[in-house]
Every structure is written in structure tokens, then in C-alpha cells.
Amino acid sequence: MSATKASKRSVAKIPPNRTILYVEDEENDIILVQLALEEARISLPLKTVNDGREAVAYLEGTGAYSDRVQYPAPGLVLLDLNLPLLSGMDVLEWIREQPQFANLPVVIYTSSNHPTDLEKARQLGASDFVLKPSYVHEIAQTLQRLVGQWLSLAE
């Protein structure tokens, strides 16, 4: 699995498109994901933004996110659905409208298992749809799978 390989790299050598962008407004979930990355020994940089508009700004590299050294373009986006200002679905729709992000893996990471949400995310071009696990060891397994599946192509 590429996650194990990735863990042996140092952060400095990781190309910019190995960054994971996590769009999440729930602070607890962010901490749990950070801890799970440590537990899974995935040393890819994790960048977080707290609402939909910030997500768009980050991806565009505008405003506070214009410095691509500090805020590298991501190789994987973890996207919560229930977000302030611009919903996860809106962000997903915007991403798929941008030609440069046509192949950017966007994984919906949500607590909603509602079939309508699943269907809509699929229609809008989500790469995967993952239910947020509760326990850190489960989150670690999930992240390992996602990184292996969606970031290995970029190697």
C-alpha cells in the first residue's frame, strides 16, 4: 500500500500534489483526522479549511492562500457536506466546473448516509463517498485506504 511508502518520505520531498485538503467546520473531527493520520503513519501534509468559501479560495490559490509553498495545491480533497457559507455539494459542483480540477480526487467525508446525498454527490462527480467513522483506529484505516486509492496515481 502506498501509505506505507509515503510514510518513509520526509515532508520536504513530497511533491505539492501530495497534500490533502480537508474541508471541515467541526474542530473535533479535524483533530481526530490529524491523530488518525499519525496513527496510520501517513506523513502527507494535511491542510484544513473551515467552510466552503475558504475551500474555493484555497483551491483557486487566492486571498490568504496565494502562497503555494505554504498552501500547496492538493492531490486529494476530503469534503464534509454540512458546511457554512457554501455547502459541500456547492464546493464539489464548483470543483468539477474547473477544467484544471477535472481529475482531482474529491472524497465526500460525511456523517450523512442519506441516499439522496449519496446520489447527488455521485451525479456531481464525487470520487468516493465515505461515512465518518467514530474511532480513531477506524479513521486511520479509512485514510489509509483513501490515500492508497487516490494518491498512488500521482506518484
Next chain:
Amino acid sequence: MHMKGTATSQQPPAQGLKARLDEAEATLRAIYRGEVDALVVHGPEGEQVYTLKGAETPYRLLLEAMNEGALTTSTDGTILYCNTRFAAMARRPMEQIVGSTCRPYFATEDYAAFQKLLKKAGAEGAKGEFVFKAVDGSSLPVEVSARGFELDGMEGFSILVSDVTELKRSSAKLQEVVGELEHFSYTITHDMRAPLRAMKGFGELLQRHYQDRVDGEGLDFIRRIIESAGRMDNLITDALNYTRVLRQQMDLKPVNAAGVLRSIVESYPQFQPPRAEVRIENDFPLVLANEAGMTQCFSNILGNAVKFVEPNKLPRVHVWAETRDHAVRFWFEDNGIGIPKRYHDLIFVMFQRLSKGYEGTGIGLALVRKTVERMKGKVGVESEVGQGSRFWIELQRCD
């Protein structure tokens, strides 16, 4: 038979309307069949009795007293009679209506549908919903019920036109409220999960990384916090599933139950050795079901079968099918603790939990019953304390 204007006033408007319409129809039906000898009409001078011995007056009176538009037409659609209410709905004097046709009161497509309705009406009658156009351009949603008749060699139709504006308005309002409530309950259950996730997640971390710094009692407290958060999470999941079953459309298709059962057993280690033995017979006829619904029901029943077993006893479940007329009954026999007879109905009711020593939300079987009912099936149980249970689910057989 009573035709009292006050009889329905305490009911909600939509129901009241519907009841009045039903009553008027029943009255007309009874008159056609000659079942009515006399009518009691509640008028300004109190209740008056009219006999129906060949007199036309009481019929007229009845029709005039009704809050529904009434018409008789010849087979070619010429209006022979209309009551005051119909004239009021049409906003046209009665004498201009009699002798003309129904054409002015319908839009083109609706008129075609109305003629179709008359064609199939016959003596049995037929009903349809239309937009009724008054001659001043205003319009009303109406329900039309028509019935063919034959009198002294002359054929025609008797037609009731009922204004359903109020009915439509109330049901639209009701729909809106239901929608809001669903959205509300969905949002609230969804938002309740975020803090629970944090409790479980951080609790697990405490348990694993701080166990050498917390004493036994402290660890027990942590375990209780995690378990309670887990229980709440299960409750929310089940409640969400339940409300989803209530409102989701459930398409029925031929389903191979054996395939569904096998994939459930293969997906969950709790149904496999060494934790349990689930034996599935081979001969399962195709049934009409919704595959997701069937999966939900079967896994809940199997889950209970392996859960409610005495500690240290290997759960054994035997599943077979029995054909009964147009249905197939699936039996799930377990070696569990059994259920006292007096509780056999209660266990399918929401939040009724009978066994204290076992984890559960009290929603599982209520969910099974609701889902099975939506698949036009039935569910039940045969059981005695200490002798295991035989749950059954009956679904329609595919012929």
C-alpha cells in the same frame, strides 16, 4: 337517512368535505337502488320528512340542499338539469346552462378526459379530478363523479361536481408541514452525531493512551462514556432508518431471498463460525420485494436471533421457506432465550425493550414490521420462554 349540515362541522375542513361528498354519493346511490323510502332534511323549519313515493320534489330538494354541483345530462352531453350549486360554481344563470353542454367548463385536455370518464362510467360510476372553469374565467379544482342511468328508455348521466379547493389547500399545507418536520428531524439527528463522534473518538484515545495513568475506576468511567455514546449513535442510526422507511418509495421486484440471506451472512462475522451457525435451506421461491428493504429486515431478524442467546451458548439459526397460496413465508428459528407469549405483539412496537441484559434500541423489530408492511407482507413470531423463537416474514410470491 339524515342530511344534516351540522353533522360534519367539527371535523377538519378537508375531512368534512370528503365526508359530505361521500354522504351525498351514498344518498344518491341509495335513491337509485330504491333503498330509500323517506328523507329527513334539516331545513330552516327544523327536520322535515319527505317520502319518495313517485314524487320528484324531495329529490329536487335534496339536490338543491347539497353543497355539491349536480347535473343530469343526456348521452350526447346536453345538460338536462343542474342544481343551484352547479350554477353558482359555473357563475352562470341556470336557464342558460340547461340545454347547453359541459364543454365551457373544462379546458381542452380536461374535456377529453371528462368525456373518457363518462364513457367508462356506466352503472358502476367513475371519478376523476379536473379543473373546473367558470364562465367568468375563474377556476376551481373539482372532483367529478359520474354514473350512467336509464329511465323509461332514455339514457344519460348523473354527475356530481365537488369543489375540492379546501381539500387541496389542506393537503398541500399538510404536505408542507410533513416536509418541514422531516427536514427538522433529519437535521437534528444528523447534527447530534457530531458530538457523539467526538465522545467516542476521544474516549477511545483516552482508553488506549492513558490507561497507565488512570486507575481501574477511572477506566470503567471512560468505558461507560464510550458505550453510552455508542448506544446513542445506534439509536440515532435506527431512528433515521425508520423515518426513511416511512417516506421512501419502495419499488417491488422479484428477489431471490437465498442470495440476499447468503450475502448478509458473508458480510457479518457475527453470523459466521465461531460466533454463530446460520443454516440456510436451498429451496427459496422468488418473492416480490425491495432488495434493500429485504436486506434490512433479514439482517435485523438474524441479528436478534444471534443476540438474544444465553451467554456461552453458540447461537444457531435455521432459515427455511414455506409456500402458502400466493405468499412465501420465511422462517427464522433460533436457540435463543425465547419470548413470553404475552409480549408477542408488543415486541414489534417502537421502543419496547423486554430484555434488560441485552444491548438494543427498541427500534429494530418496529423497523422490520414497517418495512415488511411496505412490501405488502406480514411478520410474526412463535416462541416460548427458554425454547427459542421462530420469527417469520411473509412476502408475495412471484408467479
